[in-house]
Amino acid sequence: TVTQVTTIDRIDTLILDIPTIRGHVLSMATMRTQAAVLVRIRFSDGSEGLGEGTTIGGLSYGPESPESIRSAIDTYLAPALIGRAADDVNGGVQLMDHVARGNRIAKTAVEIALWDGLGKRLGVSVAQLFGGAVHTRLPVAWTLASGNSDTDIAEAEQMIATGRHRIFKLKIGKRAVADDVAHVARIKSALGDAASIRVDVNQTWTLTEARRGLPALQDAGCELVEQPVAARYLGAMAELTRSHAIAVMADEALGGPEDALAVAAKGAADVFAVKIAQSGGLKRAAEVVAIGQAAGLGLYGGTMLETGLSTAAALQLFATVERLDWGTELFGPLLLTADILAQPIIYRDFHVEVPTGPGIGATLDPYKIEFYRRDRAPRIAV
Ligand code: MUC
Ligand code: MG
Incomplete structure (x- = not known):
């Protein structure tokens, strides 16, 4: 019998803009909305994993913006990961570090979706x-x-x-x-x-x-x-x-x-x-x-x-x-x-x-x- 290895099939991203309940006044910016980059990974066995990356006040907090997070994933991280073994989260993390320096929030959003998918396939929590x-x-x-x-x-x-x-x-x-x-x-x-x-x-x-x-x-x-x-x-x-x-x-x-x-x-x-x-x-x-x-x-x-x-x-x-x-x-x-x-x-x-x-x-x-x-x-x- 041939065991089919579950692979990473698709990685989709989108940005949500959600208003805050009041102005959030920080030393570098006042936030009135939060932009969240969502990641959905679809695996070959039909399972899915979800992840999210955010920053604070656009680019005022650090070097990544919601737009750069999304483009780093779409342009560099996702193409490198597609087709790889779904369960190999460590290998995926190492590969992301290889193909992109920095971009930690983008990597986080993808990595979370990999852990989420693995946990769902095994029927256990990520804490487990x-x-x-x-x-x-x-x-x-x-x-x-x-x-x-x-x-x-x-x-x-x-x-x-x-x-x-x-x-x-x-x-x-x-x-x-x-x-x-x-x-x-x-x-x-x-x-x-x-x-x-x-x-x-x-x-x-x-x-x-x-x-x-x-x-x-x-x-x-x-x-x-x-x-x-x-x-x-x-x-x-x-x-x-x-x-x-x-x-x-x-x-x-x-x-x-x-x-x-x-x-x-x-x-x-x-x-x-x-x-x-x-x-x-x-x-x-x-x-x-x-x-x-x-x-x-x-x-x-x-x-x-x-x-x-x-x-x-x-x-x-x-x-x-x-x-x-x-x-x-x-x-x-x-x-x-x-x-x-x-x-x-x-x-x-x-x-x-x-x-x-x-x-x-x-x-x-x-x-x-x-x-x-x-x-x-x-x-x-x-
Ligand atoms: C920060 O710098 O800690 C976390 C809570 C909050 O209100 O803003 C952040 C960012
Ligand atoms: Mg702080």
Whole structure:
């Protein structure tokens, strides 16, 4: 008998534009919509795998845009993968690294679809493929970024009252350091011990500003500062990590395991914000986690503000991690006006639940995809 090897038959991509529930004011951009690149892989046995790649604020966050993610997949990654053995995810990841440098978000979207397909064919979750989940749910933070302190306080109070979130990340770095610190102090004193307050500067401060900012944030009751200075200033990050009790978290500095090793070796952070997309996929993110663990650093499950699809994928991996001391921020679907999953991710009791079911545990709502796809046909004939 001849056993037929299942192969990768087709890889399709599309971009969805989904409005956010409010303006999301970051130091580098204000988001009013999120663009998600969806990947669907069809395999020769009829099975399918889904993946997603997003960035933040178009090109303002990093070197990949939704359009570049899509074109890297369509033009380079997909043609290299078509016809290959479906189950050989590691071989596929290695091949993508061979045919394209960088382009981590594009690779992530494809890799997730490969894992999803493999899990579905085997009837197991992706967490199972990574050795098994050790958590069924994880703590989940919310980002306060309306641009207004009073609005942020009201939003946080509602989140606490409804049992949704009690960990808050404040986006700062747009205004003068003293103004930002005053904003953080106001929010912390309004919420008190009911909330954990952290900030993300998204690389905006100079070292001089950070030297003033960190102790002031600490005095205001803020527990952690994420990426206070530019990602490439590891020396500055190391000084800040060494000099202040407030935790310093690396985010943009972590483009995969090689960066993770450099940050750890230089003592340039107390905590890793592990993002599957920034790492270059689930496997690379697992390697970033391993380096953080080996270095004795804290871990945090980061987001690129994905829809439920890649949020589900991230949950599959983070569910396998022994300790995420700083929790997660996998709230992406909640920032969007529409959930594209047939069964939305569940947020309850200050936690996000790890989806069960084969693969990444997510199924799309076809009507939402049709509605939000960028290239949809006009609804009304003109
Ligand atoms: C970032 O830099 O961490 C994650 C949450 C959020 O609100 O924005 C992001 C990006
Ligand atoms: Mg960040």
